[in-house]
């Protein structure tokens with residue numbers, strides 16, 4: 001499970017429906033939404049917190 005900061009709730013929420021995406025710079029990120037208010041949550045890093053080392 002992944003958590004991220006919801007700017008609308010101003011609290012850390014578990015990310016609902018998390019998806020791993022890749023940012024323009026090639027780093028992994030997690031995108032999902034707040035289970036409380038539905039606001040998009042974006043967190044840098046892969047789901048599970050396993051951040052791969054930079055090449």
Ligand SMILES: [Zn+2]
Pocket residue numbers: 006007008009010013034035036037038039
């Ligand atoms: Zn929220």
